[in-house]
Amino acid sequence: xxxVSQTPSNKVTEKGKYVELRCDPISGHTALYWYxxxxxxxxxFLIYFQGTGAADDSGLPNDRFFAVRPEGSVSTLKIxxxxxGDSAVYLCASSLHSGVxxxxxxxxxxxxx
Amino acid sequence: xxxxxxxxxxxxxxxxxxxxxxxTYSDSASNYFPWYKQELGKxxxxxxxxxxxxxxxxxxxIAVTLNKTAKHFSLHITETQPEDSAVYFCAASxxxxxxxxxxxxxxxxxLAVQP
Numbered sequence: 001x002x003x004v005s006q007t008p009s010n011k012v013t014e015k016g017k018y019v020e021l022r023c024d025p026i027s028g029h030t031a032l033y034w035y036x037x038x039x040x041x042x043x044x045f046l047i048y049f050q051g052t053g054a055a056d057d058s059g060l061p062n063d064r065f066f067a068v069r070p071e072g073s074v075s076t077l078k079i080x081x082x083x084x085g086d087s088a089v090y091l092c093a094s095s096l097h098s099g100v101x102x103x104x105x106x107x108x109x110x111x112x113x
Numbered sequence: 114x115x116x117x118x119x120x121x122x123x124x125x126x127x128x129x130x131x132x133x134x135x136x137t138y139s140d141s142a143s144n145y146f147p148w149y150k151q152e153l154g155k156x157x158x159x160x161x162x163x164x165x166x167x168x169x170x171x172x173x174x175i176a177v178t179l180n181k182t183a184k185h186f187s188l189h190i191t192e193t194q195p196e197d198s199a200v201y202f203c204a205a206s207x208x209x210x211x212x213x214x215x216x217x218x219x220x221x222x223x224l225a226v227q228p
Contacts, residue, residue, distance in 0.1 A: 045215040
């Protein structure tokens with residue numbers, strides 16, 4: 001079956017621009033997570049959705065970052081006024097429900113010039 | 114909050130030898146510990162996990178052990194093969210009953226299996 005998919009696979013943007021990153025979770029998975037992975041580091045938690053609601057957004061670094069999941073399936077991570085320090089791989093994961101195995105997508109590599 | 118430390122950062126073994134990667138965690142409330150394998154340019158792939166009510170779990174050449182008292186857990190790979198070469202991450206989570214079940218990751222171990 002299809003796994004978690006993320007688009008685009010690569011995104012290059014200029015400092016100050018707005019970007020949207022998309023995640024399609026495994027069908028039927030109610031829990032969805034966003035993580036950010038910098039070079040040589042482990043993934044770092046950003047935000048968690050249970051259904052349509054953001055149950056925990058404690059990992060979002062500042063108010064330039066926002067995520068939505070309006071229908072409880074696809075999620076979009078939105079970054080305003082991008083900075084060079086936002087450059088990283090953004091990973092999405094989903095699980096059948098909270099507390100069980102998380103399956104990751106291939107990630108979106110964001111480069112801010 | 115939870116903090117996970119992972120050692121070693123790099124590990125080189127000969128094909129057929131065993132590899133062991135160790136992690137420690139700080140939050141005694143954590144009760145779910147997955148291990149992920151990440152190949153270059155790909156997302157992390159779950160290879161094995163363990164919950165706090167179990168001390169050891171094995172799946173073919175891979176095993177994980179957990180010592181809740183000492184708050185450490187380890188990944189053991191036996192009969193290593195070149196295709197085992199990758200970066201391995203441990204993680205900890207409150208698991209069932211936790212607020213979010215977010216994963217807190219270690220810093221990774223680059224495993225190189227020499228043919």
